[in-house]
Amino acid sequence: QRFLSSEIDSIEASLQNSLKETHSIEAYINSASSVPVPPIDPDTHATTETSSVSDSVARYYQIYKEQEQLIGKIGSTVSPHYQPHTLLTNPPSPSDVTLELLLASGAHQGHHTSLWNPANARYIHGIRHGIHVISLDVTATHLRRAAKVVTEVTRRGGLVLFVGTRPGQDRCVVKAAQLAKGCHLFERWIPGSITNGQQILGRCRTKVVNEKDEEVPGFEEQLYERAVLKPDLVVCLNPLENYVLLHECGLNNIPTIGIIDTDANPNWVTYPIPANDDSLRCAQVIAGVLGRAGEQGQKLRLQAAEKGIITYTPAQDLKLPDQKEAGDESQDILEPNDIELLEKLLAEVKVEEANDGKGREGEEEQSDKQTDEN
Amino acid sequence: MIIQSLSSPQHLLRPASRAARCIPQLSIPPAQRRRLHSVPPLKDNNALVKEGVPGLLSAPSFKTAWTDYQGWVVQKLNEKTAGTQLEFDDPKTVLLKTAREPAFAATFNYASMAFNNHFFFKGITRDEQIAPPSHTLTAAIDLAFSSMDTLRAEFLATAEVMFGPGFVWLVEHQPRESRAGLRILATYLAGSPLPGAHYREQSQDLNTQDPSYLAGLSQAEYARQTTVQNTAGVYGQHSTQRSNQSKLALGGAEVTPLLCVNTWEHVWLGDYGVEGKRKYLENWWDRIDWSVVNQLASVRPTNKFMGR
Numbered sequence: 266q267r268f269l270s271s272e273i274d275s276i277e278a279s280l281q282n283s284l285k286e287t288h289s290i291e292a293y294i295n296s297a298s299s300v301p302v303p304p305i306d307p308d309t310h311a312t313t314e315t316s317s318v319s320d321s322v323a324r325y326y327q328i329y330k331e332q333e334q335l336i337g338k339i340g341s342t343v344s345p346h347y348q349p350h351t352l353l354t355n356p357p358s359p360s361d362v363t364l365e366l367l368l369a370s371g372a373h374q375g376h377h378t379s380l381w382n383p384a385n386a387r388y389i390h391g392i393r394h395g396i397h398v399i400s401l402d403v404t405a406t407h408l409r410r411a412a413k414v415v416t417e418v419t420r421r422g423g424l425v426l427f428v429g430t431r432p433g434q435d436r437c438v439v440k441a442a443q444l445a446k447g448c449h450l451f452e453r454w455i456p457g458s459i460t461n462g463q464q465i466l467g468r469c470r471t472k473v474v475n476e477k478d479e480e481v482p483g484f485e486e487q488l489y490e491r492a493v494l495k496p497d498l499v500v501c502l503n504p505l506e507n508y509v510l511l512h513e514c515g516l517n518n519i520p521t522i523g524i525i526d527t528d529a530n531p532n533w534v535t536y537p538i539p540a541n542d543d544s545l546r547c548a549q550v551i552a553g554v555l556g557r558a559g560e561q562g563q564k565l566r567l568q569a570a571e572k573g574i575i576t577y578t579p580a581q582d583l584k585l586p587d588q589k590e591a592g593d594e595s596q597d598i599l600e601p602n603d604i605e606l607l608e609k610l611l612a613e614v615k616v617e618e619a620n621d622g623k624g625r626e627g628e629e630e631q632s633d634k635q636t637d638e639n
Numbered sequence: 640m641i642i643q644s645l646s647s648p649q650h651l652l653r654p655a656s657r658a659a660r661c662i663p664q665l666s667i668p669p670a671q672r673r674r675l676h677s678v679p680p681l682k683d684n685n686a687l688v689k690e691g692v693p694g695l696l697s698a699p700s701f702k703t704a705w706t707d708y709q710g711w712v713v714q715k716l717n718e719k720t721a722g723t724q725l726e727f728d729d730p731k732t733v734l735l736k737t738a739r740e741p742a743f744a745a746t747f748n749y750a751s752m753a754f755n756n757h758f759f760f761k762g763i764t765r766d767e768q769i770a771p772p773s774h775t776l777t778a779a780i781d782l783a784f785s786s787m788d789t790l791r792a793e794f795l796a797t798a799e800v801m802f803g804p805g806f807v808w809l810v811e812h813q814p815r816e817s818r819a820g821l822r823i824l825a826t827y828l829a830g831s832p833l834p835g836a837h838y839r840e841q842s843q844d845l846n847t848q849d850p851s852y853l854a855g856l857s858q859a860e861y862a863r864q865t866t867v868q869n870t871a872g873v874y875g876q877h878s879t880q881r882s883n884q885s886k887l888a889l890g891g892a893e894v895t896p897l898l899c900v901n902t903w904e905h906v907w908l909g910d911y912g913v914e915g916k917r918k919y920l921e922n923w924w925d926r927i928d929w930s931v932v933n934q935l936a937s938v939r940p941t942n943k944f945m946g947r
Contacts, residue, residue, distance in 0.1 A: 328813070331938045332895060339761065340730025340753035341676040341713045348727075 284310070352546065353436050356444070356553025358561075359412035364401045367408075371544040372551075373399050375527030385531050388539035397527040399539050407538045408551060411522045412558035414536055415498065418520075419445055419562030422577040423497030426450060427552065428510060431503050433545045437552040438502065445559020446478075448496065459513040462493040469493070473583065476570040483586030495519060500555055502548045504533050524551060573606060574613050675726055676713045678706070679757060683765055692765055695922045697910050704906040709756055716749040730754045731833070738836035747839055751829040755806050759901040764928035773933040779811070783821040790821075794900075795920045797823055802844060804903040808832045811895040811936060821897075832896045897935045898927065 287305055305312055347369065357366065367373065375381075375389065375397035390400040415425060425447035429438040435451035442449035458465045471494065473484040499514050501507050504523035511533045514521050523534035524542040531537040541547045569576050681687055691701035716733070720726045725733050725746070733750035737743035772780070777787070784790040790809075798807040805827040813819040824832050830841025856864065871877045900923055907919035 328895075328938055335935055335938065336758070336896070337731055338679075338729055339757045340679070340750065341709075341716065341757070342679040343727065343729060344673070344675050344677065346675065346727050 280310075349546070352549040352553055353440055356437075356440060356557055357550060358557035359409055359416075359554050362405055362408055362412075362554055364405060366550065367401045367404055367540070367547075370541075370547040370550045372404050372540040372547045373401050374541045374544065375399050380528040382528055382530055385525055385527060385529070385537075385539060388525070388531075388537075389527060399527065399541070404538065404540050407536070408540070408554060411500075411536045411538055412554055414520070414522065415445065415500070415555050415558040416562040416565075418498045419447070419559045420565045420576055422566060424448065424494065425498045425500060425559055426496035427500045427502075427556070428454065428507060429502035429548060429552065430454070430506055431542075431545075431548070434502055434548055434552070437549040437556075441500070441552040441556030441559070444556035446563050447559060454507055454510040456509045457513075459495050459510075459517050459519070462495065466493045476575045477567065484583065487583060498522070500552075501534065502552060503542050505529050505542070508533065522555070524548065573610070575610065578614065674714075674717055675721070676717050676730070676753075678709050678713055681705070681760055686765060690765075692763055692926060693767075695763065695919075695926045696906070700906070700909045703909060704901070705756070705760055708905065709753065712749050712753045712756065716746070716753055719746040719749060734831055734839075735833065735835040738831070738839045747836075748829040751831045751836070751839070754831070755826075755829070755899065756901060758896065759806070759899050762898050762928055762931050763923070763926050764930075765926075769926075769928070770930045770933075772929045773936070776929075776933055776936045779821050779936070791924055794823055795917070795924065797825055798900050798902050798920050799917050801825055801827070801902055802846075804828060805830065805841075806832075806899045806901055808896050809898040809932075811897055813893055813895070824894075832894060832899075834894045895935060895938060897932050 284305065284307065291304060373390070377395055378392055378397055381397060388399055388403050390398045392398065418425060425442075425445050426449070427438045427441045427445070427447060428450045429435070430451060430453060438449045438451050441447075455465055471488045471491065473481045473488065475481050495517060496514075496519060499510065499519055499521045501511065501521060501523040504511055504525065505528070511521055511523070513519075520535040521533075522536045522538065523529075524540050524547075525531045525534065525537040526540070526542045529542070531539070538551060540551060566576050687701055688706065689698060691698040696704060716730065720728070720733060725736060728736070730750040730753040734747050734754060737747040737750065740747075771777075772787075780787055780790050784793060794807065794809065801807065805825060808824045808826065810822050810824050810832055811819060812822050824840075825842055826832055827841045827844060829839075831839055854861070867877065870879045870882050873879060875881070900920065902916070902920075907916060911919045
């Protein structure tokens with residue numbers, strides 16, 4: 266055994282020696298010849314030749330891209346047409362909702378009359394070839410209302426959950442959640458994630474942020490004892506498959522928005538959007554519009570925060586870390602130095618509470634957001 | 640250029656949707672049918688239509704060369720690409736995709752003519768006071784042609800000598816090893832200077848080629864017999880490293896067109912007659928919009944791409 270290990274040691278030593286020699290010669294050869302010697306990776310002992318190729322690839326790609334800008338469109342003007350990827354990369358906003366867009370997306374197409382749920386009779390325009398046709402003006406109205414709801418919830422610092430579990434809906438759901446700074450779900454909803462949240466989502470990381478969405482450290486102990494977050498609004502692109510989710514939301518007073526086809530029950534959601542849930546393009550349009558609405562709400566909230574206006578009710582049960590250490594439990598959370606600012610804030614908060622028809626109690630002042638790893 | 644290989648020419652001809660075949664097509668009158676490609680607007684479009692290019696093209700000549708011809712080419716492009724995979728693509732994309740397919744030669748021709756003709760008219764200005772070429776461009780011209788006058792002489796001579804219709808281009812050549820430089824490139828008929836369409840560059844008039852020069856071999860075989868096929872050693876002029884480096888990287892753009900002149904007869908025949916090609920070319924040189932050329936020549940690689 267000793268004999269083997271010493272052999273291996275000596276082989277190792279000689280390898281290291283040869284490597285050192287190669288490294289020392291590299292610099293000399295590089296200075297002498299016009300062709301650079303590729304460096305040797307000490308772990309794999311192989312040459313790393315790929316870097317020069319990838320550098321030139323990047324360079325030529327950049328030239329290609331600049332050229333495309335200058336000469337790519339020469340020859341004719343191509344009229345505006347449907348480009349599927351733009352619904353995901355640049356979704357339409359609530360102001361872009363037109364009957365033409367909804368018609369082109371196939372939002373008017375319902376199901377066969379034999380599958381009809383009579384509760385949504387008010388949304389139906391008529392029948393053609395045995396298929397129910399949804400009124401697009403009704404769709405547009407309900408979509409705009411839902412967009413307004415999303416904007417206002419996000420403006421008040423609410424957490425929106427976008428749900429779309431059909432194949433192909435993942436990209437639009439993720440994009441909408443990114444725009445609205447909310448959460449997304451495109452796999453199966455785990456039953457009990459709201460009613461039994463402590464079990465299912467109890468290990469997810471929570472954080473405390475201030476009004477400008479900057480994380481505030483020092484609350485780890487308090488967060489450890491805190492209850493799991495629930496969404497403040499749920500947007501569901503296929504309510505027929507997510508009955509359990511919608512039922513849990515109903516039990517917990519969480520408002521829901523959903524795409525209601527002619528075979529769906531509009532009572533399952535708070536704000537129905539009568540449209541075609543089977544068309545991926547239609548789902549992408551609706552998710553895009555609601556995502557943009559959430560983006561607008563977030564922008565309004567942060568703009569108000571820049572001016573010092575907090576658009577939501579602060580939490581009462583979080584203590585600042587240094588005050589907690591001092592043992593002072595009776596102090597209020599925020600003690601602004603400026604009394605005028607305090608009075609202004611109180612006035613704003615009172616105004617907000619007065620106007621807040623669907624106000625949420627228990628919102629944290631330094632609101633904590635939960636990363637939903639469902 | 641990133642070229643999508645088309646496995647078979649047939650799939651380009653298939654209609655875009657299956658439903659289109661199942662449901663009977665309504666007969667829509669031609670005037671109401673949606674046009675995907677339309678003639679692009681030029682700078683000073685109204686003045687051009689009214690007066691043409693003063694000193695180069697009269698108003699009726701401009702109408703023939705641009706309004707009518709580009710309209711016809713774009714309409715044919717619409718007809719060729721409608722209902723196929725190519726229907727929403729720009730003419731440049733269409734010509735790159737069809738450059739290798741002999742079955743789509745007509746589509747390539749219309750797309751390439753649309754591109755070349757528009758490129759030609761973009762490079763013309765109506766202004767008498769023409770902005771001069773930029774310093775970078777002048778330096779590059781001096782390096783490649785020793786002076787602007789030499790470039791002019793060379794360019795116009797090439798265009799004059801070309802027998803038959805085509806375009807003559809000033810291109811910037813950016814190969815991997817040697818220095819980037821300006822070159823003059825002639826393309827016959829609807830040939831394209833773009834590197835991705837090099838199969839249809841059409842830079843040679845076969846009447847001026849000597850078949851016996853190739854010793855009875857095909858071009859591919861002749862190329863194989865005249866270029867070095869193997870490598871020697873690891874470092875050095877003929878090493879594997881060198882041969883690897885000389886391969887064009889994906890997305891490589893070796894040629895940038897800067898300027899072109901349209902030598903198709905329908906452009907200059909009306910104003911100058913059959914013997915007036917030289918006069919037309921001289922007048923064209925005075926109407927070059929050097930600001931456009933400067934902009935195209937300013938594409939330079941920097942180290943800022945991808946955060947490097």
